[in-house]
Amino acid sequence: MSRAKIAVAGLPVRHSKLDRVMISPEGVPLNISVASAGARAGALLLDIVIILALIIGVTLAGIFAIWGFGSAFGQSLESAEGPLSVLMVFWIIAIFLFRNAYFLYFELGDRAATWGKRVTGIRVAARDGGRLTAEAVIARNIVRDIELFLPLMFLSSGEVSGTMSDFTAWAGFIWVLMFLLFPLFNKDRLRCGDLIAGTWVINNVKPKLGNLVAPSVPEQGNASATAGRYVFSDQELSVYGEYELQTLEKVLRSGTDEALDTVAASICAKIGWEPGSGDERIFLEAYYTALRAKLERGMRFGKRRKDKFSQTE
Known part of the structure; x- marks a missing residue:
């Protein structure tokens, strides 16, 4: 809708390229501002750092637990193969939960924002102006795995084992880069997960x-x-x-x-x-x-x- 049409209809006029007019389910036009690509990237980096810190904390807690178990029964850490196997299983489960449940838990909450998004002042919202549904949050986070986490895990595992060819490494790098830069090539700064889930990320205004x-x-x-x-x-x-x-x-x-x-x-x-x-x-x-x-x-x-x-x- 052009500025002229908005003015005639009595709707608010956009003042910047990231300002939008969203119609609520009650039919009320609302002024919102789409989060910039920089704010989204900063929030994602903060969330990844937090997730890594949580994983490291859980790992250290597990190692200390195994060490304490071995000390109690007179076993060294190297000889405690059974407890180490159990620890590895819990570690894999923890990575999965932190990688997925972290985003789901916070974005399904009242604030619809992870810790990283809260720091940068942004939140997830439904593009149709309605309530943010669990289906939409789940969809956008499943796509994030395909966009980012699974390719990064594949690249890191290949580098560690030394079995990855140069072509595979470059293909994985281009895949991740393509999805990371995708928000720069659409006016609403949407990632693929937002397109599929019908969501977008907006600046969070919280006046008293x-x-x-x-x-x-x-x-x-x-x-x-x-x-x-x-x-x-x-x-x-x-x-x-x-x-x-x-x-x-x-x-x-x-x-x-x-x-x-x-x-x-x-x-x-x-x-x-x-x-x-x-x-x-x-x-x-x-x-x-x-x-x-x-x-x-x-x-x-x-x-x-x-x-x-x-x-x-």
């Missing part, structure tokens, strides 16, 4: 609740006047969190009438109300005020809800 909202809702309405017009139960307010509050404020401040209608209908469907007609802004201002008050009360007691998918912390 106090910065998400202004002291009052937009000037077009009066929050204090409209708040009493609608009364919402705690259960009806519990379906959304801070992220939805931020989105709702954006709609109230700059959304078109069409966007107001869409969001009002979406909220009514979510809380089991029949959508009205003609007072969408008043309804949204009232819901905004009530939702913000509930979230702020929760924060005073140390309870936060990041979005509609997460539980109260």
Whole structure:
């Protein structure tokens, strides 16, 4: 969509080549920024270092355990073939888990980001604006094995054994390099795993609740006047969190009438109300005020809800 079309449709305008407009499942346009290739590469390097450190730690712990076992039974480390075989099995399992479960565990969490991604300020998200599913995370990480880890393991094992030909070594190197550089050749900085899984990596903006909202809702309405017009139960307010509050404020401040209608209908469907007609802004201002008050009360007691998918912390 061109800048002119975006402006006519009332959508936000992109300001840089990595800025995108994503339509949420509720039909609300959201500004996001795609993570740069440098941020993604830095996050991957940090994750690999962390994984290697975990593997080394597990290996050393296993060696010390075998050494302690041998000392207790009067055996040297070299003669403890049985325990060493068991240690090797656990070591292989640990490598597999650290290489795969590490990414799955963190990207399936509420923050959708590994330790490396958190340091560089990026996270995984679904390109359609919906919730990041387990299927998508599993798919993108399985492809990472094909892209990176399996070729690297093949190259390293061949170099150690000395059985790899120059052609095979160069083919493996080109394979890895091709996938590593792939994000540089598409505008959304996607790797092959993202293309298959329908995901992308975006910059993670985490403002505090106090910065998400202004002291009052937009000037077009009066929050204090409209708040009493609608009364919402705690259960009806519990379906959304801070992220939805931020989105709702954006709609109230700059959304078109069409966007107001869409969001009002979406909220009514979510809380089991029949959508009205003609007072969408008043309804949204009232819901905004009530939702913000509930979230702020929760924060005073140390309870936060990041979005509609997460539980109260």
